[in-house]
Amino acid sequence: METLITILAGVLVTVATYLILSKSLIRVILGTAILSHAAHLLIMSMGSGLKNGSVPILDEGIGPPVDALPQALILTSIVISFAVTALSLVLAYRTYQETGTDKLDELRGIKHE
Amino acid sequence: MNNILVMPMVIPVMVGILLIFLRPYIKAQRWISFSTMIVNAGIAVYLLNRIQTEGVLRLDFGGWEPPFGILFVADSFSIILVLTTSIVTAICLLYAFSSVGKEHENMFFYSFINFLIAGINGSFLTGDLFNLYVCFEIMLLASYVLVALGGKKRQLSESIKYVVINIVSSWIFLIAIAYLYGTVGTLNLAHLSERIAESGQTPLLTVISIVFLTVFALKSGLLLYFWLPGSYSVPSTAVAALFGALLTKVGIYAMIRVFTLLFYHEQSITHTLIGILAGLTLIGGSIGAVAYKDIRQIIAYNVVIAVGFILVGLAVATPIAMEGSIYYLIHDMIVKALLFLLAGTMITVTGEYRIDYMSGLIRNYPLFGWIFFIVMLSLAGVPPLSGFIGKVLVGHGAIEAGSYILLALAFISSIFVLYSLLRVFLNSFWGETIISKEDKVPMKNGWLIPCVLLTIGTIVLGLGAEPLAVYVEDAANTLMNPQIYIDAVLKD
Numbered sequence: 001m002e003t004l005i006t007i008l009a010g011v012l013v014t015v016a017t018y019l020i021l022s023k024s025l026i027r028v029i030l031g032t033a034i035l036s037h038a039a040h041l042l043i044m045s046m047g048s049g050l051k052n053g054s055v056p057i058l059d060e061g062i063g064p065p066v067d068a069l070p071q072a073l074i075l076t077s078i079v080i081s082f083a084v085t086a087l088s089l090v091l092a093y094r095t096y097q098e099t100g101t102d103k104l105d106e107l108r109g110i111k112h113e
Numbered sequence: 114m115n116n117i118l119v120m121p122m123v124i125p126v127m128v129g130i131l132l133i134f135l136r137p138y139i140k141a142q143r144w145i146s147f148s149t150m151i152v153n154a155g156i157a158v159y160l161l162n163r164i165q166t167e168g169v170l171r172l173d174f175g176g177w178e179p180p181f182g183i184l185f186v187a188d189s190f191s192i193i194l195v196l197t198t199s200i201v202t203a204i205c206l207l208y209a210f211s212s213v214g215k216e217h218e219n220m221f222f223y224s225f226i227n228f229l230i231a232g233i234n235g236s237f238l239t240g241d242l243f244n245l246y247v248c249f250e251i252m253l254l255a256s257y258v259l260v261a262l263g264g265k266k267r268q269l270s271e272s273i274k275y276v277v278i279n280i281v282s283s284w285i286f287l288i289a290i291a292y293l294y295g296t297v298g299t300l301n302l303a304h305l306s307e308r309i310a311e312s313g314q315t316p317l318l319t320v321i322s323i324v325f326l327t328v329f330a331l332k333s334g335l336l337l338y339f340w341l342p343g344s345y346s347v348p349s350t351a352v353a354a355l356f357g358a359l360l361t362k363v364g365i366y367a368m369i370r371v372f373t374l375l376f377y378h379e380q381s382i383t384h385t386l387i388g389i390l391a392g393l394t395l396i397g398g399s400i401g402a403v404a405y406k407d408i409r410q411i412i413a414y415n416v417v418i419a420v421g422f423i424l425v426g427l428a429v430a431t432p433i434a435m436e437g438s439i440y441y442l443i444h445d446m447i448v449k450a451l452l453f454l455l456a457g458t459m460i461t462v463t464g465e466y467r468i469d470y471m472s473g474l475i476r477n478y479p480l481f482g483w484i485f486f487i488v489m490l491s492l493a494g495v496p497p498l499s500g501f502i503g504k505v506l507v508g509h510g511a512i513e514a515g516s517y518i519l520l521a522l523a524f525i526s527s528i529f530v531l532y533s534l535l536r537v538f539l540n541s542f543w544g545e546t547i548i549s550k551e552d553k554v555p556m557k558n559g560w561l562i563p564c565v566l567l568t569i570g571t572i573v574l575g576l577g578a579e580p581l582a583v584y585v586e587d588a589a590n591t592l593m594n595p596q597i598y599i600d601a602v603l604k605d
Binding site: 020025028032035036039042043046047069070073076077080083084087088091092094095098099104107108 | 254258265270277283287288291294300
């Protein structure tokens with residue numbers, strides 16, 4: 001299971017890298033969103049292992065619970081990446097409105113207006 | 114209880130939210146933000162004195178004992194930085210009152226300044242690595258907005274770059290945290306330090322430490338400063354001054370904390386690497402500072418040089434060099450804010466960016482010209498101004514540790530700083546004035562007073578180094594002896 005998740009994280013990083021290196025602004029932002037999901041998967045596989053232990057409730061007859069901290073970290077991180085993605089989408093839209101282009105190489109030449 | 118410890122972060126958050134509802138009342142927004150910073154400064158002074166008698170303070174949130182919960186830890190180093198941040202922000206706010214303009218002040222400007230400060234203070238105070246990441250993000254989100262506020266074409270195109278760079282570096286931060294958690298199984302800084310010391314910093318941990326180094330190098334502009342001159346030259350003057358004074362310093366703080374508290378066992382690898390990076394930063398920054406004629410570029414590269422200089426102190430890692438770094442950090446926060454304010458005012462009064470298009474400003478604005486002269490001397494490290502003590506102590510430490518190349522680079526870079534600013538001074542302040550009496554933009558008191566206050570700051574910090582020495586020594590002592598920090602957090 002860990003191997004599968006790690007490979008999936010790797011695939012996501014590949015996709016994200018491809019998107020971030022493209023010229024279209026919207027693709028770059030989608031790339032950063034996917035990149036953060038890759039990190040979440042990595043955090044998940046970094047705990048004491050997946051499918052290792054039972055639900056984290058104290059009760060008779062239930063074995064040692066899973067490490068719940070990675071989930072908490074991922075939850076926080078998802079919220080943050082949600083905020084950042086929302087903000088960068090707005091920023092990209094404003095840039096498109098103002099400059100009339102969403103191509104990164106056309107945004108380069110702007111010096112003093 | 115030490116509940117007051119959380120105030121430097123909670124008060125700005127609360128005030129930031131409150132100001133959203135006070136949108137139409139700009140005057141109220143101004144003075145509430147200003148008094149928030151003053152209150153923060155007061156709290157910092159109180160805490161600093163308490164730390165001297167009671168040792169390192171901590172606050173466990175929700176009563177969860179470390180290492181299980183999140184906590185705030187205040188040692189002299191972090192509180193000194195909180196104090197300097199509050200003072201510098203208060204003065205930059207004074208400048209913002211008469212420079213930002215109503216149409217931007219209306220757009221939640223002061224709310225975002227408060228959120229920015231909340232993130233910065235949180236980063237200084239937190240005792241948990243993941244919490245550090247969260248506070249970094251609060252700070253960065255506010256800074257994304259502040260860079261783009263104004264919505265000019267150039268601001269937007271630069272802010273896109275700034276946002277993407279920071280998202281990628283935050284991603285690396287998250288990855289590094291995941292690896293560290295997978296290896297050591299904790300995220301509490303003191304607990305991490307203890308466990309890493311037990312395992313003796315294995316090669317795996319050293320690799321993880323270099324991932325952390327990459328992150329903080331991106332955030333603080335250590336060698337990876339390619340994004341810095343662009344994004345620091347676009348926002349309005351008051352915001353640029355805050356960025357120049359505070360944002361890179363948070364990266365430096367995190368780097369110093371991580372490499373003195375956690376990864377200090379393999380100094381031949383990590384600290385040598387920091388030394389090489391600091392040396393290259395000094396060289397690159399010096400070249401940049403003399404290469405451009407755009408004043409915003411010149412001062413942005415001056416920020417880069419300072420980053421290199423402060424981290425020379427971390428690289429040699431002797432107690433004296435550490436003290437020097439702390440002094441220089443305080444000095445740099447004050448003086449860089451002043452430098453950005455001066456440059457922004459020069460641009461406003463002349464309407465030009467290039468130094469060869471400005472001339473004879475000292476004839477029109479004598480006091481302003483003299484302030485620039487004092488800043489120049491202070492940055493070059495001329496006694497009795499504040500840059501001197503930091504430079505001497507870092508130099509002393511470098512000689513003790515025998516790193517003569519770093520010593521030479523650090524002091525040659527000071528000459529470059531002096532040269533780059535002297536060029537600005539000779540070009541823009543001397544010579545025939547190009548501003549006729551009719552076109553002269555009157556120098557507003559709101560521009561001049563913050564500059565004078567910061568100038569007084571640099572002089573006082575230079576002359577009053579003696580009373581400050583107690584606190585700085587304590588800060589350096591805690592940094593050099595991680596056990597003090599660990600005992601304060603993990604033992605009751």
